[in-house]
Amino acid sequence: MKVIVLNASPRKRANTAKLCKSVVEGAESESAEVEYFDLYSYDFKGCMSCFACHLKKNSENPLCFWRDELKEILKKCLKADAIVIGTPIYYGSITSYAQAFLEKLLFAADTYVLDEDGNRVSKIKKEIKTAIIYTMNVTEEMSHFNGEDQLAIMRGYLTNIFGECEALYAYDTKQFKQYSPYLNNMFDPELKQKSNETQFPKDLKKAYELGKRLAK
Numbered sequence: 001m002k003v004i005v006l007n008a009s010p011r012k013r014a015n016t017a018k019l020c021k022s023v024v025e026g027a028e029s030e031s032a033e034v035e036y037f038d039l040y041s042y043d044f045k046g047c048m049s050c051f052a053c054h055l056k057k058n059s060e061n062p063l064c065f066w067r068d069e070l071k072e073i074l075k076k077c078l079k080a081d082a083i084v085i086g087t088p089i090y091y092g093s094i095t096s097y098a099q100a101f102l103e104k105l106l107f108a109a110d111t112y113v114l115d116e117d118g119n120r121v122s123k124i125k126k127e128i129k130t131a132i133i134y135t136m137n138v139t140e141e142m143s144h145f146n147g148e149d150q151l152a153i154m155r156g157y158l159t160n161i162f163g164e165c166e167a168l169y170a171y172d173t174k175q176f177k178q179y180s181p182y183l184n185n186m187f188d189p190e191l192k193q194k195s196n197e198t199q200f201p202k203d204l205k206k207a208y209e210l211g212k213r214l215a216k
Contacts, residue, residue: 001032001215002080006073008087008098009135010040015173015200016135019207020086023133026211027082034211037073039097044070046100053108062109062123074105078124082214083162086133092150094134102154109161120160127163129214130155133207135170137187168210170203 005023009016020036027034045068052058052065064074077083083105087098094102113121132155151167158165174196176182179189 001027001030001082003027003032003034003082003084003211003215004073004077004080005034005036005211006039006083006085006101007037008039008085008095008101010095010097012038012040015170016086016088016133019133019135019168019170019203020084022204022207023084023086023131023211023214026208026213027215028211029208030212030215032082032211032215035076039101042069042073044068044100044104046096047103047107054112059111060123064104064108066104070101070104074108077105077128078109080128082129082131084131084133084210084214086135089134089136089151094132094151094154102157106154106157106161110157122161124162129164129166130158130162131166131168131210131214132158133168133170133210135173137173137175138171140169140171166210166214168203168206170200172199174200 005020005027007017007020011017017038024034024036048066050066053061053063058065062078064071085098085101087094093099109123111121111123115121134151155165155167172192172195174192179187179192
């Protein structure tokens, strides 16, 4: 079992990264071979709309043809049995790096060909398990600000192309070690600390169990 875990947060040791590494630990506990990548360490852009991947002569090739530092990671993803991407939520959406990665992963594997039922035909011939981890500083009660329908769009495409995509939500995360130096009266530092001590360990456990589940 081969699992790829991608941290699409600019922070390499903060909430999203910790959850992604908990997925790694869970998958490794099931003897999976796991590779972990911090996407912000690589130089790449989103889909360049060259349409090389949609040429008839490339009908069997699900890999983006653009040559950048993401290309080798995309190759590994297409050979994997499971792909997990973790992203914080910025202004109700995934990070620009998460968006760029998914554009290049999905568009080259997708087609403009419809089957007899009217569904778009994917170039992917095997099921690859996928999951997205979302971290956000709002509480679950305030999650409507982030638009679940919008966050579900990419999961829908992942499901159509690779197979069913899971979601893990981590709410009310702590952004700063100390809140006092920053402009803030929206979030109570004491409540944030309490959430970090009580809820975030539960989220880490969920991520661990996600890794175990995907590796089976």
